[in-house]
Amino acid sequence: MSRDGARDAFGLYLAVPFCRAKCSYCNFASGVFPAALQADYCRALLREIDLTLAALDLARPPVDTIYWGGGTPTLLAPEQIAALAAALRERFAIAPGAEFTVEAMPGTLPPAVLGALAAAGVNRVSLGVQSFVEAEARAVGRRQPPAAVLADLAHLRAAGIANVNLDLIAGLPRQTPASWRTSLAAAVAADAPHISIYMLEVDDDSRLGRELRAGGARYHAAAVPDDDAIAEQYETACALLARAGYRQYEISNFARPGGESRHNERYWLRRPYLGFGLDAHSFTGSERWGNAGGLDAYLAALAAGRLPRRERCALTPRMAREEALFLGLRRNAGVAAAAFAGFETALAELAAAGLLAAQGGRVALTPRGRLLSNEVFARFL
Ligand code: SF4
Structure with a gap:
């Protein structure tokens, strides 16, 4: 197996699945695992990287973006952060100026962790704020x-990490139009270069998802705004952030000039990436694969010297083309009109419905199309 096509550098994604508490809506491959497992997990990550590079016949391949997500990577001990970052530099040729993002839960950046991140070369932090309203959080x-978010921001800037993203969720239980505006105003006042707005997606198998399906009221299920209210909150965010100088460049992402996430852009532009850790995904240009989502299965596979693969798919030219359309359309820059050859009927119908618009030789979602993006994408599959 070898990387095909592009001479593109890779992006690296490392999943760190440890959390302090499990959020009610979340069913990511993360959990409140014993801290004692962190050392085992870090060793398994390095084993996985070595096995993967051997399987792909790659020696110190070039890398230009790194992203540690989770979970909560900032729950790792400072020495674990330092050792992992050093191991990546041994195994990959990391470009000078590479974007190196780490996700953090507000309040998980004590000075020792912050110091370890800065020393490791981390130059971007994504804070999972979700709401500035305490009752919603x-x-x-x-x-x-x-206040923890503002303190973290001040400490990050003092450590030289000014490139910060704030994640917010539209549609949290107990959120109202007024409280949503409070969160948006606080995010703008915090003056981070990047803000992500996600419309609440409750995983069916999360605690909140099971409660919603059962029609119960635990986990504030009865206080989840309905779909129309969530859509209105998303539109409020788009308008308010535009007025504050944030340019929307993808369905969920807004940035001041130059603040766009280079790592996330590679997903939508189908540039290659290697993902390591629980439930991490990889893409070489012609193949995709995903890892086991259970911690025990992940650790057991690597202890036995096996890659923890759960699924693998070789992309046909048709699949690659479909991906290029629905991933590219996520970006406000859209997709070259020529790429829609063969989809003229769908294109005309979606344009007539006000969901897609063509301009300057490119086709992009309209604001309404961004709200109904899954319906648009389905027409190109
Ligand atoms: S939303 Fe993030 S912090 Fe909350 S449980 Fe899921 S991974 Fe952990």
């Missing part, structure tokens, strides 16, 4: 007071 099991 508590309703989904998050305990940080809004």
Whole structure:
């Protein structure tokens, strides 16, 4: 197996699945695992990287973006952060100026962790704020007071990491139009170069998802805004962030000039990436694969010297083309009109419905199309 096509550098994704508490809506491959497992997990990550590079016949391949997500990577001990970053530099030729992002839960950046991140070369931090309104954060099991975000931002800037993203969720239980505006105003006032707005997606198998399906009221299920209210909150965010100087460049992502996430852009532009860790995904240009989502299965596979693969798919030219359309359309820059050859009927119908618009030789989602993006994408599959 070898990387095909592009001479593109890779992006690296490392999943760190440890969390302090499990948020009620979340069913990611993450959990409140014993801290003692962190050392085992870090060893398994390095084993996986070595086995993968051997399987792909790659020696110190070039890398230009790194992203540690989770979970909560900032729950790793400072020495674990340092050792992992050093191991990546041994195994990959990391470009000078590479973007190196780490996700953090507000309140998980004590000075020793912050120092380890800065020393490791981390130059971007994504803070999972979700809400600046304490009652909303508590309703989904998050305990940080809004002041923790501002303190983290101040400490990050003092450490030289000014490139910060703030994640917010539209549609949290107990969220109202007024409280949503409070969160948006606080995010703008915090003056981070990047803000992500996600419309609440409750995983069916999360605690909140099971409660919603059962029609119960635990986990504030009865206080989840309906779909129309969530859509209105998303539109409020788009308008308010535009007025504040944030340019929307993807369905969920807004940035001041130059603040766009280079790592996330590679997903939508189908540039190659290697993902390591629980439930991590990889893409070489012609193949995709995903890892086991259970911690025990992941650790057991690597202890036995096996790659923890769960699924693998060789892309046909038709699949690659479909991906290029629906991933590219996520970006406000859209896709070259010529790429839609053969889809003229769908294109005309979606344009007539006000979901797609053509301009300057490119086709992009309209604001309404961004709200109904899954319906648009389905027409190109
Ligand atoms: S939303 Fe993030 S912090 Fe909350 S449980 Fe899921 S991975 Fe952990």
